[in-house]
Amino acid sequence: MKQTFRIIIGIIALVYVLTTLLSTPGMVSPGGVSLIDTQIQGSSGKEIFVRTKLDFAHPEQMEQFPRTIEEWHSTSYNWSRLKERLSADVLLSRAYRRHNFSAPAFFLIIQGTNMSSFHPPVVCYPALGYEIEEEGKVEVAIASDSWAEGPWRSEREGSFFKGKMSAKKLVVVKRRGDGEITERRAVLYYFVKDERMSMPREVTMVRLSALAPLNGSYQDTLELLRKLASDTFPAMFEERGEERTIAEKLVFEHGASGCLVIAMLVFVPVTFILLPYLRKKKNEEDVSFSRV
Amino acid sequence: MTKKEFIVLFCSALLIAGLYHEVMFWLFRAWLNNPYYSHGLLLLPVGGVLVYLKRGEIYCAESNEWHILPLGVGLLFYLLGIILHQHVLLAFSLLPVLAGIALIFLGKGAKPLLFPICLIATAIPIPFLEWLTVTLQNLSGTSVSGIFWLIGMPVSVAGNSIILAGNAYWIAPACSGVNRVMPLFSLTAILAYLYRGSAAARIFLFALVIPIALASNIFRLFITLLIGDWYGIEAAVGFFHNCSSIIFFFFALMLIFAFARIFKLSMKSQL
Numbered sequence: 001m002k003q004t005f006r007i008i009i010g011i012i013a014l015v016y017v018l019t020t021l022l023s024t025p026g027m028v029s030p031g032g033v034s035l036i037d038t039q040i041q042g043s044s045g046k047e048i049f050v051r052t053k054l055d056f057a058h059p060e061q062m063e064q065f066p067r068t069i070e071e072w073h074s075t076s077y078n079w080s081r082l083k084e085r086l087s088a089d090v091l092l093s094r095a096y097r098r099h100n101f102s103a104p105a106f107f108l109i110i111q112g113t114n115m116s117s118f119h120p121p122v123v124c125y126p127a128l129g130y131e132i133e134e135e136g137k138v139e140v141a142i143a144s145d146s147w148a149e150g151p152w153r154s155e156r157e158g159s160f161f162k163g164k165m166s167a168k169k170l171v172v173v174k175r176r177g178d179g180e181i182t183e184r185r186a187v188l189y190y191f192v193k194d195e196r197m198s199m200p201r202e203v204t205m206v207r208l209s210a211l212a213p214l215n216g217s218y219q220d221t222l223e224l225l226r227k228l229a230s231d232t233f234p235a236m237f238e239e240r241g242e243e244r245t246i247a248e249k250l251v252f253e254h255g256a257s258g259c260l261v262i263a264m265l266v267f268v269p270v271t272f273i274l275l276p277y278l279r280k281k282k283n284e285e286d287v288s289f290s291r292v
Numbered sequence: 293m294t295k296k297e298f299i300v301l302f303c304s305a306l307l308i309a310g311l312y313h314e315v316m317f318w319l320f321r322a323w324l325n326n327p328y329y330s331h332g333l334l335l336l337p338v339g340g341v342l343v344y345l346k347r348g349e350i351y352c353a354e355s356n357e358w359h360i361l362p363l364g365v366g367l368l369f370y371l372l373g374i375i376l377h378q379h380v381l382l383a384f385s386l387l388p389v390l391a392g393i394a395l396i397f398l399g400k401g402a403k404p405l406l407f408p409i410c411l412i413a414t415a416i417p418i419p420f421l422e423w424l425t426v427t428l429q430n431l432s433g434t435s436v437s438g439i440f441w442l443i444g445m446p447v448s449v450a451g452n453s454i455i456l457a458g459n460a461y462w463i464a465p466a467c468s469g470v471n472r473v474m475p476l477f478s479l480t481a482i483l484a485y486l487y488r489g490s491a492a493a494r495i496f497l498f499a500l501v502i503p504i505a506l507a508s509n510i511f512r513l514f515i516t517l518l519i520g521d522w523y524g525i526e527a528a529v530g531f532f533h534n535c536s537s538i539i540f541f542f543f544a545l546m547l548i549f550a551f552a553r554i555f556k557l558s559m560k561s562q563l
Binding site: 197 | 357
């Protein structure tokens with residue numbers, strides 16, 4: 001076989017082996033993996049792996065999302081204009097109120113398959129005429145952790161939920177022509193990404209927003225949103241812990257035999273690529289030996 | 293091509309299809325559903341036509357060792373994309389892989405295939421394109437109001453809205469022109485490829501895509517607002533608004549042809 005062709009087949013086979021070894025079982029499984037992250041593209045390094053309790057693709061099931069959670073009770077609000085602007089499927093839109101707090105917090109879940117037309121709030125708000133006053137990340141402590149004590153989470157699995165998730169924070173203002181602020185909003189949002197082989201299938205954004213005082217501190221509003229994010233999380237997700245790659249599983253769970261399997265898997269395509277070179281070298285050595 | 297070469301090519305194609313099937317699903321989903329990249333489907337037959345036009349220049353030549361490099365680089369990017377969860381890197385890695393396969397099997401004779409392969413890059417959904425939205429939206433709004441001010445028609449601008457003769461026109465994110473940037477990139481790349489002239493002039497023409505897109509969008513908005521002023525807001529935001537892409541591309545093509553003349557590019561004896 002022509003050496004170049006041998007290299008092509010060998011390299012592609014090696015990439016297959018490495019891709020499999022560097023993937024997690026969830027990545028290669030037909031269902032893929034769901035993870036929560038603060039950024040829509042790539043990985044923030046602070047993502048958490050979850051199992052979704054709700055089927056986000058079914059509006060009927062999303063309608064079953066609790067209208068009363070802890071001390072919150074909700075009403076639906078109209079989202080048709082927003083749906084049009086975001087080029088996405090709005091799955092859930094509720095205004096949650098606490099019994100002792102009259103200001104509503106708007107809770108929105110939207111889903112899209114096209115990340116380019118799916119504008120994150122940091123793009124969407126300025127496009128709607130808002131000005132970004134502040135941008136950052138906040139940690140949200142997940143208050144109700146009864147679900148995190150299930151039998152699927154054991155010390156042996158090494159997937160202890162830390163009780164916190166990261167969310168993006170945004171404070172936006174809208175000004176009148178003379179520069180006076182007419183509206184100020186605090187926004188928290190995070191993305192739920194369904195991936196298979198690192199390719200996104202669907203992206204769901206969970207966005208919480210509330211009106212903040214026009215001047216001064218917005219901390220109370222932010223705390224309100226954090227509380228809502230914390231209370232709604234267990235109704236949607238179960239934390240599943242980061243999966244190990246297949247190579248890590250082989251090494252940590254099977255020890256020396258796992259290492260041997262990895263070495264064999266890599267050795268076969270590498271040998272297939274290098275065999276003619278090795279043969280050539282051996283022949284040259286044989287020729288020089290016979291000359292001597 | 294010998295029978296053995298054909299079998300190796302077939303096996304390589306099958307293996308690469310297996311590696312990239314998720315990428316291909318993602319691309320086709322974007323081309324079918326994403327208005328920014330719907331031109332992707334059109335690029336496949338266009339690529340075929342470009343190959344057909346240059347069919348006389350495709351031949352089977354001996355490949356050298358360097359021709360395997362694009363394949364290696366592409367597959368390295370593929371692995372990085374998998375590890376870093378960067379789907380765009382995964383999608384872009386397909387281009388050097390395809391170019392590498394073409395170069396390995398056809399050697400220098402694969403040259404006419406390289407441009408159609410690279411053209412796919414203009415249909416890969418890239419991140420951060422949405423970040424252009426706000427900039428283009430603001431620039432379009434300010435420029436259109438500037439034009440109206442120059443021709444003596446008073447307008448006032450409030451955020452992303454333009455108020456002309458009592459009617460308020462909101463420049464939506466979709467009206468920023470950002471959804472037409474990528475198709476315009478494809479169109480300009482094809483024209484730059486077909487033009488005869490210096491390579492620098494053709495690259496410069498391609499580099500002018502964003503200013504051309506902005507100018508065309510300003511022209512489109514200007515016409516839309518004029519229609520609104522003359523025939524009423526319903527006429528402007530109804531049928532005319534829906535088919536105003538034609539105005540955008542017509543104006544963009546005029547600009548491209550004008551710049552091609554300035555850069556002394558011609559399409560003589562190309563086809």
